Structures are given as C-alpha cells and as structure tokens.
Amino acid sequence: MSLAYWLNQWMWGSLDWLFPPVCGGCNQAGFRWCPDCQKQVQTIPEPVCRNCGLPLSYPGQCTSCKKSIPPYQMMRSWLVFEGPIRNALHKLKYHRNMALGDALAKHLAEYVGMLGWHVDLVVPVPLGKMRTKERGYNQVGLVAMPLAAVNHWRYAPRAVIRSRETRSQVGLTVAERKENVLGAFRGDSALVSGATILLVDDVATTGATLSSCATAVLDAGARSVYALTLARALPHHGLIMV
Secondary structure (H helix, E strand, C coil): CCHHHHHHHHHHHHHHHHCCCECCCCCCECCCCCHHHHHHCCECCCCEECCCCCECCCCECCHHHHHCCCCCCEEEEEEECCCHHHHHHHHHHHCCCCHHHHHHHHHHHHHHHHHCCCCCEEEECCCCHHHHHHHCCCHHHHHHHHHHHHCCCEECCCCEEECCCCCCCCCCCHHHHHHHHCCCEEECHHHHCCCEEEEEEEEECCCHHHHHHHHHHHHCCCCEEEEEEEEECCHHHCCCCC
C-alpha cells in the first residue's frame, strides 16, 4: 500500500469517526457504500464490444465502432448506471458527498485489477472553469486519485484541461454530444508524452467525452489510452438518442 493511499484512508477514516457516514446508495447509517447496495448493483453483462465496452449479444465490435474505431484502445465500465450506483454518483456529483469517491474507488480498483491494464498515468476527465467554480471540486478526481494510489500509478489531474467551456451532455443526441466536446480538451505533452494513459470519468453514455479526451492526449504524444468509468448508461435507459 502506498503512502498516498494510506494517508487518504486515514483522512476519510478520521472523518467517518467524527461525522458518521450514511450510504450513498440507500442512506443506511454507518456506511459510505453499504453491503446491501454492493449486492444490488449490476455489473456490465458480457459479451461487450472489444473497443467501447457496450454490451452485445455477440462477441466482437459494436456497429458504431465498426464504422469509426475510437481513439482509445479500450473503454470499460464497472456497473450499469441504475439503482444504488446512480443514487451514489448523483450525491457525489451534486450533493458534496465527497467521501463516496474513496469508498467507490476501492471497489473500482478490484475491477481494474481484473482488466490487467498496464498504466503509467491516471487522468480524470476535467471540469470546465465554470463548473469547477460552482461545484468546488471535480467528483471524478475523488475517485481517480485513490484508484491511482492503490495501484501505485502516477496521478496527473492537470494532464488534460478543457480548452473551452461546453454544454452539459444531458439531453443531447449522439451527434450533438460529439459536436459539443469536439476539440474541447488539450493534453499537456510534458506530462503525457510516451505514456500509457488511463482516462477516468464517472458515467459513460455515448463515450463522446472520453473519445475527445483520448484524442487530446494522443495528439500531445501519449503512447496509448485506456478509458474507465464507474458506470455505463445503456440504450434501454433512454439516455442514448440518435
């Protein structure tokens, strides 16, 4: 266990002792992420597209990736975006339940370990200046930092920045999502050049944001890119529109 991870655990453990937590998924007292919610969540069903990780009824590539291969090597998501994980990510993002980031990162680290990825640098998808000012923190960084620490990977939150402000992706069509984030990110070549990058986000819907980020770090000289999210919104959720 790295010193950074131990210090992170000590900090959140101390805060739990001072301010007893409630579960982000169901509000059960005494837990940040309770055993009941851990049992209720649904992992992404196999098989999945070998590129974007979308569940398929057959092995191989999805139709979208056949038409246009994403810039990242693989994107994978831990859970389906519904039930307790949806509640938890909403509280992490909008209700300042920042301790949830560490609690979820522990389980995400187990999932990443099964993927067998070799990573040099962990980079959270950055917020724009306006959203950072409004929220006061990047919820993705609260997951990405302990994930990097437990795996002894370097954490580089400034390796990618938003070069322009974008609209929220919620409610946009696939084409609108791609256009919204096209060219919206810039990679820091001093940090990413020659490195294998793990981009982390909270939820993937169409993958447009992660694709744009991946293009930015590859343009800055990264060797290769993996993309990871805590959850994936699937077509039956009504969030992916054409």
